[in-house]
Amino acid sequence: MNWQQLFSTKRSGSEHRTAYSDAIRTSFLRDYDRLIFSSAFRRLQNKTQVFPLPGPVFVHNRLTHSLEVASVGRSLGKAVGDAIAQKYPNENDTFREFYKYELPSVIAAGCLAHDIGNPPFGHSGEDAIRTFFRELAGTEKQQFAESLSENQQRDFLFFEGNANAFRTLTHSFNEKTPGGxxxxxxxxxxxxxxxxxxxxxxxxxxxxxxxxxxxxxxxETYKHIAKDLGIPQLDAAKNIFARHPFVYLVEAADDICYRIIDFEDAHRLNIISIDTIKELFLAFFNNEEGYDARERVEQVFNEINDHNQRVQFLRAKLINLLLNRVTTVFMQNEEALLQGTLQKSLIDYLPQTEQQLIKSIDRFSIEHIYNHRSVVEIEIAGYNVIGGLLKEFFAAVINPRTAKSQKLLQLISQQFVITGEPGKLYNDIQSVVDFIAGMTDLYAVDVYRKITGIAFPQIR
Incomplete structure (x- = not known):
């Protein structure tokens, strides 16, 4: 791969059109705008990040998380873009313009979109979809196995929010205009x-x-993109490709944010103490100098009265520290990035001392945050609600001519096409999963309660 080919203004669905931009918005700013004004992005405001929604204490949802990741991603894109432009001063104006001014918009847009394919109820939503299809039995299992190829079956047996994000962004659903x-x-x-x-x-x-x-x-959509950007296929016999180098920056922004911000939410919910956060976060500054020296950071921390403000101060300092570290790691591994051989995320290449501190945060998060009772309860709710919805709608797709099935299929939005044709079962199942995965937490609960008779629908 090479830096010159790794960016393009070509768009999915309009590859043969000349890229349009004006004095206000470039092609990559348009990407950001299209995402932030989309319904799919807005729905993230009512999708669980970690803790249940809504509640008396405001915590992050998928939307606020994505916005914060985009903010960090923009800074990473700026830092790396400046470094690349400075390293290659003899490249043409288009190259220097992109890396110096456009890369931040690309990384920010990628960060906005990174969770757009995730179903309701956090990661348990993905597990609930997988579990449903893995536990199929009888004629439903037989029909599923006989009608779908192995790869198509695994799309559901190993349902993945990352893959669903790419589908959400590129699939046209029931619209005539191609490209999503x-x-x-x-x-x-x-x-x-x-x-x-x-x-x-x-x-x-x-x-x-x-x-x-x-x-x-x-x-085929991804293959076309990979070919245009010069992303190599690692095995000619398998659909496995190298990572685009920009992926590492989007991933790093997410890695930095969720580790730190989940602590901020847990503190607001009185799950962890300010002393715990102080101990875990301040340790990153032990060997720093100047404004980031531990003594100075701790002094400012102690001068702040409000505990929430204290956590926000440490959060900002630590994000900035890790952002600078990751930028350095990216440029140090430039050759491996372009060869497609870098085998770990950028945060895993930090100095050993900082890796150990991150592992301490991860261990604490697993024990005290991700297994907190409220988190477990929302995960169980996700299994029951999503599993229940899939049970009803999957049965309707398998047997579309029964009276109940015909009624159920009327509830699916027209953008998700149900053909009812035996040869298109894969597409019909995808439409059901598209419908359910796109739901907000509350809408999923509402539909589940109504179609199972737990709540009686009102006439509107």
Whole structure:
């Protein structure tokens, strides 16, 4: 791969049109705007990040998380873009313009989109979809196995929010205009953390195959993007590709944010103490100098009266520290990034001392935050609600001619086409999953309660 080919103003669905920009918005700013004004993005405001929504204490949802990740991502894009432009001063004006001024918009847009394919109820929503299809039995299991290829089956058996994000952004659903959101190839490539199909993904021996990045239905779309941007296919016989270098920046912004911000939410909910956060976060500044010296950071921390403000101060200082570290790591590994051989996320290349501190945060999070009672309760609710919705709508797709099935299928939005044709069962199941995965937490609960008779619908 080379820096010159890794960016393009071509858009999905309008590849043959001349890129349009004006004095106000460039092609990559348009990507950002299309995402932030979209319904799919707005729905993230009512999707669980970690803690249940809504509540008396405001905590992060998927939307606020994505906005904060985009803020960090923009800074990373600026820092790395400046470094690349400075390192290659003899490149043409288009190259220097992109890396110096446009890369921040690309990374910010990628960060906005990184969770757009996640179903309701956090990561348990993904698990609930997988569990439903893995526990199919009888004629439903037989029909599922006989009608779908192995890769298509694994799209559901190993349902992945990352792959669903790519589908959400590029699939036209029931619209005549192709290309979905019509984002640039550059922005789309920047969110594919695991550029492998479901058949060859979920192999943790390689970073690129840890999970999957596109469903069977979007393989050709990704291949087209990869070819245009010069992203190599790692195995000619398998749909496994190298990562686009920009992916590492989107991933790093997310890695930095969720580790730190989940602590901020847990503190607001009185799950963890200010002393715990102080102990874990201040340790990162032990060997720093100047404004980031531990003594100075701790002095400012102690001068703040409000505990929430104290946490916000440490959060800002630590994000800035890690942002600078990750920028350095990116440039140090430039050769491996362009060769497609970097086998760990950027945060895993930090100095050993800081890696140990991050592992301490991870261990504490697993024990005290991600297994907190309220988090477990929302995960169980996710299993029951999403599993219940899939049970009803999947049965309707398998047996579309029964009276109940016909009624149920009327509830699915017209943008998700149900053909009822035996040869298109994969597409029909995808439409059901598209419908459910796009729901907000509250809407999923509302539909579940109504179709199961727990709540009686009102006439509106």
């Amino acid at each position: 959101f019509r984002l640039t190839y550059t922005t789309l490539a920047s969110i594919i953390k695991y550029p492998a199909d479901s058949l060859h993904g979920f192999n943790k021996q390689q970073l690129v195959t840890k999970k999957s990045g596109f469903f069977d239905s979007e393989i």
